[in-house]
Amino acid sequence: xxxxxxxxxxxxxxxxxxxxxxxxxxxxxxxxxxxxxxxxxxxxxxxxxxxxxxxxxxxxxxxxxxxxxxxxxxxxxxxxxxxxxxxxxxxxxxxxxxxxxxxxxxxxxxxxxxxxxxxxxxxxxxxxxxxxxxxxxxxxxxxxxxxxxxxxxxxxxxxxxxxxxxxxxxxxxxxxxxxxxxxxxxxxxxxxxxxxxxxxxxxxxxxxxxxxxxxxxxxxxxxxxxxxxxxxxxxxxxxxxxxxxxxxxxxxxxxxxxxxxxxxxxxxxxxxxxxxxxxxxxxxxxxxxxxxxxxxxxxxxxxxxxxxxxxxxxxxxxxxxxxxxxxxxxxxxxxxxxxxxxxxxxxxxxxxxxxxxx
Amino acid sequence: xxxxxxxxxxxxxxxxxxxxxxxxxxxxxxxxxxxxxxxxxxxxxxxxxxxxxxxxxxxxxxxxxxxxxxxxxxxxxxxxxxxxxxxxxxxxxxxxxxxxxxxxxxxxxxxxxxxxxxxxxxxxxxxxxxxxxxxxxxxxxxxxxxxxxxxxxxxxxxxxxxxxxxxxxxxxxxxxxxxxxxxxxxxxxxxxxxxxxxxxxxxxxxxxxxxxxxxxxxxxxxxxxxxxxxxxxxxxxxxxxxxxxxxxxxxxxxxxxxxxxxxxxxxxxxxxxxxxxxxxxxxxxxxxxxxxxxxxxxxxxxxxxxxxxxxxxxxxxxxxxxxxxxxxxxxxxxxxxxxxxxxxxxxxxxxxxxxxxxxxxxx
Numbered sequence: 206x207x208x209x210x211x212x213x214x215x216x217x218x219x220x221x222x223x224x225x226x227x228x229x230x231x232x233x234x235x236x237x238x239x240x241x242x243x244x245x246x247x248x249x250x251x252x253x254x255x256x257x258x259x260x261x262x263x264x265x266x267x268x269x270x271x272x273x274x275x276x277x278x279x280x281x282x283x284x285x286x287x288x289x290x291x292x293x294x295x296x297x298x299x300x301x302x303x304x305x306x307x308x309x310x311x312x313x314x315x316x317x318x319x320x321x322x323x324x325x326x327x328x329x330x331x332x333x334x335x336x337x338x339x340x341x342x343x344x345x346x347x348x349x350x351x352x353x354x355x356x357x358x359x360x361x362x363x364x365x366x367x368x369x370x371x372x373x374x375x376x377x378x379x380x381x382x383x384x385x386x387x388x389x390x391x392x393x394x395x396x397x398x399x400x401x402x403x404x405x406x407x408x409x410x411x412x413x414x415x416x417x418x419x420x421x422x423x424x425x426x427x428x429x430x431x432x433x434x435x436x437x438x439x440x441x442x443x444x445x446x447x448x449x450x451x452x453x454x455x456x457x458x459x460x461x462x463x464x465x466x467x468x469x470x471x472x473x474x475x476x477x478x479x480x481x482x483x484x485x486x487x488x489x490x491x492x493x494x495x496x497x498x499x500x501x502x503x504x505x506x507x508x509x510x511x512x513x514x515x516x517x518x519x520x521x522x523x524x525x526x527x528x529x530x531x532x533x534x535x536x537x538x539x540x541x542x543x544x545x546x547x548x549x550x551x552x553x554x555x556x557x558x559x560x561x562x563x
Numbered sequence: 564x565x566x567x568x569x570x571x572x573x574x575x576x577x578x579x580x581x582x583x584x585x586x587x588x589x590x591x592x593x594x595x596x597x598x599x600x601x602x603x604x605x606x607x608x609x610x611x612x613x614x615x616x617x618x619x620x621x622x623x624x625x626x627x628x629x630x631x632x633x634x635x636x637x638x639x640x641x642x643x644x645x646x647x648x649x650x651x652x653x654x655x656x657x658x659x660x661x662x663x664x665x666x667x668x669x670x671x672x673x674x675x676x677x678x679x680x681x682x683x684x685x686x687x688x689x690x691x692x693x694x695x696x697x698x699x700x701x702x703x704x705x706x707x708x709x710x711x712x713x714x715x716x717x718x719x720x721x722x723x724x725x726x727x728x729x730x731x732x733x734x735x736x737x738x739x740x741x742x743x744x745x746x747x748x749x750x751x752x753x754x755x756x757x758x759x760x761x762x763x764x765x766x767x768x769x770x771x772x773x774x775x776x777x778x779x780x781x782x783x784x785x786x787x788x789x790x791x792x793x794x795x796x797x798x799x800x801x802x803x804x805x806x807x808x809x810x811x812x813x814x815x816x817x818x819x820x821x822x823x824x825x826x827x828x829x830x831x832x833x834x835x836x837x838x839x840x841x842x843x844x845x846x847x848x849x850x851x852x853x854x855x856x857x858x859x860x861x862x863x864x865x866x867x868x869x870x871x872x873x874x875x876x877x878x879x880x881x882x883x884x885x886x887x888x889x890x891x892x893x894x895x896x897x898x899x900x901x902x903x904x905x906x907x908x909x910x911x912x913x914x915x916x917x918x919x920x921x922x923x924x925x926x
Contacts, residue, residue, distance in 0.1 A: 241887075269881050277839045278832040281761070282625050283877060289621065290881045300741065304834070312759065324739065365740045394726065394742075394838075550740060561730060561740075 232472055234258070235292035236270040237283055239299040240397045246422030246441040247396060247458070248272065251298045251321075253442075254460035261465050265472055276301025284309045288316050294471045296464070297321065299396070300365070306330060317476050319467060322367060324547065328478055333463055336484035337367070338374035338546065339513045340456040340492055342520035343506050344418060344438050345378025347453050347495070349386050350502045351436055352416050357388045358409030360419040360426055362396050364561045368420045370549040374520045375418060376556055378509075389414050390558050399425035410435060427451060436497060443493050454506070455493035462488055482543065485514040521546060526554040568910045579908045583854060583861075586900035587868075593896050594889075603883055611882050612875035622878075624762040626870045628832055631769045632657070632824040632841075634866035636848035638776040639817030641857040645780070647793040648810045652699060652714030653821040654845025655721035656692040660822020661829040662725050663691030665836040668751035669733050669744055680750045684826055692822015693815040695721065700814035704807040710814075718845070726838050733836065743837040753831035765827035772820060776859035789813060821845060850898050869894070 236255055240248035255268055269292060274283045280302050287295050288309060296319045297306045303323035310318045310330040318330040326332055348357050357379065361368050372390065379386040389412055391405040398421070406417050406426035410433055417430045417437040424447040430437035431448035439445070439455025463481065470476040483489025492510060495503040512518035519540035525533040528551065536542035552560050594612075595605035616622035636653045643650040664684035671680050699713035726742070735745040756762045780786035792799040792806050799806060824844065829836055851869055855862030876890030 235881075269884070271877060271880050271887075273887050275839055275842050277837070277842060278628075278828060279842060279873075281832070282628075282874075285621075286874075286877050286881060290878075301839075304746075363740070363742065369740070394730075548739060 231267045232265060232294065232468070233290070233292040234266050234268045234468055234471075235287035235290070235295040236268065237274050237280070237287070237295070237297045237299075237302060238270055238272040239276070239301075240273060240422065242270070242272050244397055244422055245424055245444070248298070248422075250442050250458040251296070251460055254464050257461035258464045258468060262468055262472070266468060274302075281305035281308055284318075285312075288313050293317065294319070294468060294476070300367075317471060317478075326478055326480060331467075331479045331481070333467075333481040333483075333489075334367075335458065335489035336482060337456055337490060338370045338520055339484050340490060341371040341374040341418075342378035342513065343492065343509050344454065344456075345375035345380075346382055346509055347498060347502060347506050348375070348416050348418065348438075349379035349382035350505070351453065351498060352383075352386070354413055354415040355383060355386055356412075356414045356416075357386065358406065358412070358414030358417045359388050359390045360402060360405045360409070360417065360421055361390055361392045362421050363394065364392065366547055366549040369552070369560065370521075370546050371420055372556065373525075373549065373553045376553055377520055377525075380555055384555075386555070388556055388558070390556075392561060393421060395421065397422045399423040402426050403429050406430060406437075424448075439493060445493065445496065450497060452493070453497055454495050457491045457493055459488060459491050482547075485510060486516070528552040528554055528556055530554065565915050567913055567915055568906070569913045571909055571911050574908055575911075579856070582904040582908055583856065583865075583901060585907075586897065586904045589900045589904075590893065590897045593900075594893055597889060597892065598885070601885065601889070603885060608879060608883055608885060611879045611885075613871065615878055615882075616871055616874045620757075621760065622874055624757065624760045625874050626867060627766045628761050628763065629870035629873055630866040631763075631766045632828050632844045633848050633851045633869060634863055635765075635769045635772050635824040635827075636817075636821045636845055637851040637855060637862045637866060638772050638859055639813075639820035640848055640852040641776070641855070641859070641862060642779075642789060642813040643817045644852060645793045645857055646789045646806075646809045646813045647796065648700070648703070648813050649711045650696060650699070650714050650814055650817050651711050651849070652696070652717050652845070653817065653848055654841060654843065655714070655718035656696050656818040656821035657825035657828075657841055657845045658718075658721040658725050659695040660688035660692035660825035661836060661840055662721070662728060662825075663822065664688035664826030665733070665744065665747075665829055668747045668830065669836070671751065672745060672748055676748075676750060678750055680748075681753065681830065684751060684830060685823060688826025689819040689823040692825065693819035695822070696814040696818020697811065700811050704810055710810075722838075725836070725840075729836055729838060735835075744835045746835050747830060751830060752834065753827055755831075761832055763827075763831040765824075765831050768823070768827065770863075773859045773863045776862075780859065785812075821848075850894070854897070854901055872897075 238248045238251060242248055242252040259268055271283045274280055284297060284305055294317045298321045300322045303320055303325050306318050306320045307325050307330060310327050314329055320330060320332050322334040323332050359372060376388060389409055391409060393401040393405050395401060402421050402423050403425040406429040409417060415435055417426050419426045419440045422441055424444045427437050427439055427444045427447040431451040436453055437448060437451050439452050441458050443457060444455050445452045495506050521541040523535035523539055525541055527533060536545055598605040598608045616626060640650060640653055664687050667680060667684050667687055698717060699710045702708040702713050703710040729742045729744060733744045735743055753763045753765055788804045789809055792804055792809050829840055833840055851862055851865045855865035872894060879885040880887055
């Protein structure tokens with residue numbers, strides 16, 4: 206017994222010395238993940254970016270991640286554990302980590318934090334997100350062209366502005382093709398729940414929608430669409446293998462360039478707190494290849510993508526009209542201002558549904 | 564020769580004591596094999612799991628924070644289980660307690676309510692938990708409905724009620740539609756005990772609960788009644804003990820403790836009401852109750868031990884890149900071994916020579 210204790214102590218000691226030596230030459234970078242790394246959606250994309258980061262800067266950094274961290278009382282502890290393990294730059298990759306990240310950031314002013322998709326910042330806490338609504342607009346165009354029924358099925362996670370602006374952008378895109386397009390929305394109140402997502406997809410198809418779009422993270426809806434011989438859009442990651450005949454395109458979260466840039470800044474000592482909201486032009490996200498559609502639709506999608514990336518086309522170009530027929534104040538010149546999109550809390554005209562909580 | 568399980572003439576007291584230790588020993592042995600298969604040094608991994616978290620004040624605090632709700636709920640559950648009343652719905656009572664206490668926090672938000680708010684919240688939480696637990700208890704006593712089913716089903720009702728409230732009426736107006744209330748005011752928050760740490764008053768309350776549980780079971784007539792009703796219902800009836808009354812009582816106590824744990828968790832470490840405030844505390848507490856042999860001191864130790872596995876599991880992810888799934892496997896096999904070893908209390912292994920008939924019949 207004594208001997209085992211000794212051995213354990215020796216290993217511990219060796220471990221400490223070892224990690225001390227590591228800390229001296231390598232920057233420690235930590236990640237907090239919402240789902241399992243194998244969710245094939247949101248968390249998986251962050252994990253791919255982490256791997257790309259290691260590939261690019263592996264000789265200068267050491268990375269660690271904690272997966273499946275619930276957005277409750279455990280999040281603060283998980284983040285603090287990373288700080289205490291010597292991580293100097295920590296990416297917290299879900300909206301619900303906002304308050305815990307801020308709490309830990311205030312406690313450790315010398316550690317830098319990067320919070321994904323939130324709105325609270327501090328001297329040592331940046332935020333980053335992507336303008337997914339741009340991709341949703343393109344999806345709306347494709348959907349309106351490809352839908353025979355003129356009814357889209359939309360699986361929502363939470364009615365937060367990111368998701369609401371996605372629904373609106375989809376409809377604005379679709380309405381340019383078919384002014385009478387309809388959308389049916391089901392909220393599953395989760396980012397990742399394959400069972401509920403599949404049920405929602407089935408319910409939407411049963412209600413007459415012939416195309417599924419989703420703002421949730423698993424490929425379950427894609428599989429259901431594929432089984433029923435319907436078309437669908439992927440989310441977060443490439444989902445074509447779950448619906449080779451179903452996927453039209455998918456919004457791919459490509460965090461790698463941002464992560465590499467921020468870690469390089471940290472290494473160079475030039476990191477500072479920022480708010481980054483990257484669009485198609487910055488490759489903060491990309492569109493998966495346009496598949497299962499005729500060439501003219503594909504061309505239209507590609508042209509629209511180019512127009513948005515070059516800034517010629519803005520999905521929320523004025524006038525934007527709300528559900529109840531009011532014009533939204535045009536604060537950004539000829540399009541809505543970023544703050545209006547970030548806080549979007551209304552449906553645009555043509556959505557025959559009620560925004561939860563309104 | 565054949566190995567058979569044979570019922571013991573009487574319960575073995577020694578085995579009852581060492582059974583959890585055997586279970587932990589077997590778990591650690593199995594864990595070593597898992598680590599070795601994963602290519603990790605088993606001793607180093609065990610050190611990260613079980614020794615590292617005990618070596619610094621921060622981790623010790625975190626263990627206490629994590630164990631607090633588990634221990635409080637498990638003490639209540641142990642009273643139920645001892646009295647042969649099967650409350651499986653502590654998770655729901657936890658959530659209802661959190662909701663009831665939060666009601667006051669939300670209503671007094673931004674007013675200059677005094678320091679009475681927090682104590683009132685705790686009372687509300689406990690009362691709501693008790694009332695909620697009485698529903699399945701009354702259904703059992705009055706109509707003979709299985710309390711296992713009804714208490715479990717009420718978990719989902721509580722979950723959906725909380726969900727509705729934070730998405731609708733109680734939602735933070737500044738929260739960008741996210742399902743959460745605004746942060747509670749300082750007077751509605753459980754104070755922390757150590758500057759910079761998360762250890763809070765709730766942990767002290769949990770210790771009081773453990774002490775009260777030990778006194779109730781060991782030193783009072785009620786405690787004696789609870790144990791007799793569970794262990795020997797016929798004897799209890801002859802003794803004039805009212806089993807139905809005890810079902811109501813133990814359910815109420817257990818619900819109150821779960822509700823109290825719920826509001827403490829929300830007003831303490833979380834700081835606001837939101838969905839997902841409980842990573843299954845009410846269910847994990849069932850494991851804690853049995854691991855602690857339905858004994859208050861045992862439950863305290865078991866709660867701390869299970870909390871240690873959570874904290875150690877995180878540190879193992881960080882320090883040795885051991886996947887989180889291993890921690891879950893670990894908690895699973897621990898319960899498996901505990902239950903398996905428990906059968907040794909009532910049964911024993913015996914080698915008997917098998918009859919030749921059986922041997923020839925084998926082919």
